[in-house]
Amino acid sequence: MRINNQFTRLFSSTSIRNRGQNLTEKIVQKYAQNLPNGKKVYSGDYVTIKPAHCMSHDNSWPVATKFMGLGAKKVKNNKQIVCTLDHDVQNKSEKNLTKYTNIENFAREQGIDFYPAGRGIGHQIMIEEGYAFPLNLTVASDSHSNTYGGIGSLGTPIVRTDAASIWATGQTWWQIPPVAKVELIGNLPAGVTGKDIIVTLCGIFNKDEVLNHAIEFVGDGIRNLSIDYRLTIANMTTEWGALSGLFPIDDKLIEFYEERLKKVGSNHPRINTETIESLKNNKEQGDNDAKYAKHLTIDLNTLSPYISGPNSVKISTPLSKLSKEEIKINKAYLVSCTNSRLSDIQSAAKILKNQKIHPDVEFYVAAASSLVQKDAELDGAWQTILESGAKPLPAGCGPCIGLGSGLLKDGEIGISATNRNFKGRMGSKDALAYLASPEVVAASAILGKIGSPEEINGGKPVEAEEIVKSIEIPNDTTSSVIEDDSNAAVDIIPGFPTEIVGELLLCDQDNINTDGIYPGKYTYQDDITREQMAEVCMENYDPQFKNIAKPNDIIISGYNFGTGSSREQAATCILAKNMKLIVAGSFGNIFSRNSINNALLTLEIPNLINKLRNKFKDNKELTIRTGWILKWDVTKALVTVTDENGEIVLTQKVGELGTNLQDIIVKGGLEGWVKSELKNSN
Known part of the structure; x- marks a missing residue:
């Protein structure tokens, strides 16, 4: 394997606010609200966004409950909202059916576009029905909204509070992430698929290289990738750790929509002659002088x-190697929003034609939507799969999320064309789950072991080559840095501080999870007081934290701080300690959103945690009073850190904190801001 780890200076640090924008920034620019005239947005900036569409699925009722709890009675823009039922569609219990009825009734009363159980997976519907459309910003209260990037729509996940805010006001906030450019060069060899590309990327760049980044795919290797391949790749950028995965607008994408137009008819509200013609005339792309935090390259010829x-x-392991291990399987799956589109079903059907599923294997198939299943039935591919012995499931999520029939049992091994194989996700925690392309899943179901299509007829899998890849990172910037611009000036609203100052309190560990920050045993004690929350803050990380921390201290920690469960108390217990800001090398995405939603500010400054780690490398205490003082000049978006002697050890630009985001903090968080907006609109 040839690895080219060049750490080169890629971008100029001058006139940053006059530079070009990458495609991600350009799309955000279109959907950002209340920007000063002529203001350009860049990675690191906090902005208020009004997305084109917002999708929720089975979690629509919890969102509706939160929406009503805010005092809202009518959604701001019912054409912005989409509700689908897709996760637990096999569950016919009274409780689940009541929830589904509540969602449908709410959607009908509000005039929201609603798709019932059986219509398909929400992400597939968003693409089929043109809600997610090239060059728009579409969000969903589901982690796989990254999928929309496959058709050039900036798709990114939000949490339920965000969804409720969008329902009530049409808006929420977003910090534009650092953008990684992923260049695909060359062409895929025969038998290699889009699924193999993303599985390979997740496996060879597996050190959080793109964690919490937006990804833009570029390169000559894209032009021969089908839109279905692009959707699969974009879908699994979630598993790679990214917040979005965006493909460019090109002729192949326009051809995709022209074919789609033939099916939906000329009167479709979103996919029609006018919208496609507009797309042809606006193949937006990033500027030549746009900045990217990282540049990763992979040669498709070597896959x-x-x-x-x-x-x-x-x-990730080459199939040619894994096949030799003779790993027997019990279950195989062709389901989910990742690989259950028509081309996936057709590819599996070609392998399964005139074949039978191995007697020791259960093979489950579910189309991504009812429209996909109908097309597969007309094509004959669906019947071919059933004749092989596959067990059909309704269009929906099902076993991918560990719901319904066909789950893995203790000791079983499964191979799946889904997106996640986390321990216990598809059934028992004592089972083993592998991911592969539809072709390999189908071949393995026939062989009774993990194997290739070639082996069905006595052949051998294609031997793997050394993968040619590279990564380039600016050597004196980090993913969260906005370079200096002496003319930058951020307006400050009444009630928001012009600067935030505090001593840095070092909690030197990576991956401190939300249970370490706020123990799970307190999570559902609804009557716990603010003082009690402060007392147990960081208890599972360091029992002495409560005695060391002081008001206005600033916690600084390592990478992926706040990973784990979505409990909001991980943010509010820090606020209960009278701390207003937390700094880390990087944050878990849900923790970041919960923090701002509850008025806790966050900054990613990898350079700073690295300096402190070097300074205190011999100190074994879990929580260290550093004596270093951080000052964040909000008006200049500038952080300055001085050591215990008053010497400056770091000066760094950070993302601009716009007035809209300041207003959320002043109002006590997103819920307080929404209530204020509703009050002002009445």
């Missing part, structure tokens, strides 16, 4: 079929 797992997307 072969790859398998992910077991039980981790960070492990």
